[in-house]
Amino acid sequence: METVTISSKYQVVIPRQIREQFKLKPGQKLIFVAYENSLRVVVIPPIEAMRGRYPDLDTCVEREDEERV
Numbered sequence: 001m002e003t004v005t006i007s008s009k010y011q012v013v014i015p016r017q018i019r020e021q022f023k024l025k026p027g028q029k030l031i032f033v034a035y036e037n038s039l040r041v042v043v044i045p046p047i048e049a050m051r052g053r054y055p056d057l058d059t060c061v062e063r064e065d066e067e068r069v
Contacts, residue, residue: 002015014024022043029044 002018004012004015006012024043028046031042031044033040033042
């Protein structure tokens with residue numbers, strides 16, 4: 001377990017061990033979730049990681065006639 005300090009600009013540094021364990025990269029998105037009396041950080045995977053995850057998902061969307069050009 002790592003302890004970090006909040007800076008005067010409300011920033012924290014993610015410890016190296018955590019960055020390596022979760023393969024975090026600069027610019028990657030995280031979500032902060034308040035849960036009961038704790039704060040949870042959830043890693044948002046890059047969109048490329050979702051490719052092929054749902055092969056049976058129907059992605060066809062029928063548009064209204066007025067939307068067709």
